[in-house]
Amino acid sequence: MPSYYLAATPARFADEMVAFTLVLLVLDRTGSAALAGVTGAAYALPAVLTGPLLGAWLDRTAYRRSALALNQATLAAVMVALLFAVGHSPLWVAPTLAAVAGATLPLVSGGFTSMLPSLFTADRLARANAFESASFSAATIAGPATAATVTAVASVETAVIVIVAAACFSIVAISRLPVLPPLGAGGEAFLASVVSGLVHLARTPRLRASTVTTTLLMGFTGVLLITLPVHMRALGHPESAAGYLWTALEIGSVTTALLLGRIQPRWRPEYIVMVSIAAYGVVLGSWPLASSFVVLLALAVVAGLAEGPTLPSMFAARQQYSPAALQGRVSTTAASLRVGAAALGQAAAGLLVPIAGSRTTLLIVAAGLLLAAGLGRLSALTRKVPVHA
Template identity: 75%
Template sequence: MPSYYLAATLARFADEMVAFTLVLLVLDRTDSPTLAGITGAAYALPAIITGPLLGAWLDRTSHRRSALAVNQATLALVMLGLLAVVGHSATWLAPALAAIAGATLPLVSGGFTSMLPSLFRPERLARANSFESVSFSAATIAGPATAATVAAVVSVDAAVVLIVVAAACSIVAISRLPALPPVGGGGESFLSSVVGGLLHLARTPRLRASTVTSTLLMGFTGILLIALPLHMVELGMPKSAAGYLWTAIELGSVTTTLVLARLQSRWHPEYVVMLSVALYGLVLLTWPLATTFAVLVVLAIAAGLTEGPALPAMFAARQQYSPPHLQGRVSTTAASLRVGASALGQATAGVLVPVIGTHTALVTVGLGLVAASTLGRLTSPHTPATPHRPAPRG
């Protein structure tokens, strides 16, 4: 459905701009990596709590479109608020406002993705997952690159205004989505519904392996969000040039996503996630060796080629190992864990990177991703797969 991918991609484009632009805005106005890390963490951290709650509610409601639209409206208002207060008011205001926008952040990823089994027939889900991954990648390609270009050519403030415009356009696109009936709830209490999603993630070995690996991936990505703008200075580039590295990663990622779309279904999705993340970490270990920005861009594309298969495989793991009535809870809970891990990574990097330096930070991220893949494997002993095939809808 073109309307679905347009709405999802616009919302994710705005979100991807936020993650990078927040760091640039705080660094530009305060020159404080610590405050940049705290503000980025404040944007992502509330998702740890709100993700399971939102997922349980999404499974029980027929008002998903309204929830997604309210999320984008909140984002637009908060970004305008940040434009007014960062560098001009008390430092705590920036993290406080960022936390308000972050409270509904799982809706951007898990909220949209949880709709796929209701929108597409089972035999079309693999292809839908590939396009869903492309939606994420397209947003991640365009978001940081747009933020970097606008910040360099015009100003960081202009990049913030563009986020507001993108969020407003996404609301229009969301209004064109079909209304979907509730898929769960029944006689189950809301609290039981919330806990059910968490327990399913914890008790399903193959899903647990994918979730552990992909969550740690986001934690180390949070470190990169802070480290890369600072590393650009060491290469004689402006901090905003880091946005082009994220674009290079996603260009590589979307390439393998499209090329391997039909082949990925031949392997268990959790194995694809673990292998992809491990290879991504190994390539990142070469980044400190790059002495010029051009070489680093090439290495970023190579990193993206290895990381590309992880995202559609992660979607497939949630869908194959979760029953239909848990799709919303599993998607948003897993998304909240990933976003929360990114928040912790940013907060840690804000304090740690100025102390250890960017080269050591990059090596730490590379080794950490290899360890993440290994830990995911250790949490999933050999068990028979018990996939849940969604019933046909629409």
């Protein structure tokens, strides 16, 4: 367990820093919210296409460590290139570079997570899922906060260097992971194996409910990523202060993820996902009413407490409703949908925030989270299919 989380958490930390630092870097050098949104979207959108392909390959290869390490090496190289490109080259260069780093992005979440059933016995999976959620949350806590602090104390360029260092550390930790045998796919053609993962996600109602809800969640999270720095200006604070809101949100999230990890298996995971996201939306609806940054921080912690059970339950849904041979494809395909939705959210926010304002956009996000939970419930209302242990 320690070796796995030492490899996965720094990679996710770097990824969480990227999402926020890209926005700060583009805003700092160009002042364009639209370009910031497009660059963030370019970092995430390629994952929509690459996720299913990477998952099918992961299920049939023994070189998972090499793939994870290559992803981190690519990220480090692209971030160095962005230091020289943003603000000093044509506008299309930054989104193009971001897209190169984003092509293997599903490996950071789905690629690591798909290894859990191979690394842990069935009786330890619930606890492993709780710690996996804590890994994501720890990265989300530390990533934006580090980006905000380093940017405020030093510069956004220094924050980029921190990302490069984290990616390099992750490569070293990945080399210590065990070599795992291929999970399946046997003699199945590669493209057929890609399709089988997509079909399984689409035709398994309980898994589909969790996937629909969490994918829409990430879409509205992408909107928040652009909205919050702009909202900080409305409250009289620097844009980088938004990083502390993400930290407060994840402090609440990791708290409930760890405290409720042992009892969550008592309920069906897709139900926990939908209820948590709906509660998150209700709390987030109060954010535009906050008259000070301190109040907003407190509300962010409460929102995190409501959203906390989501990730462990999302992992549990993938594991419970998918056979072992499909774990890689299901994890990376679902991750690619989430990343793609976040990209679309960022792009939409780049256009929406200048028109509607940050307060109205926050209300739209809150309503959208309630809609996500409702659509997730509707997507489960079909015939039942066999559930895999």
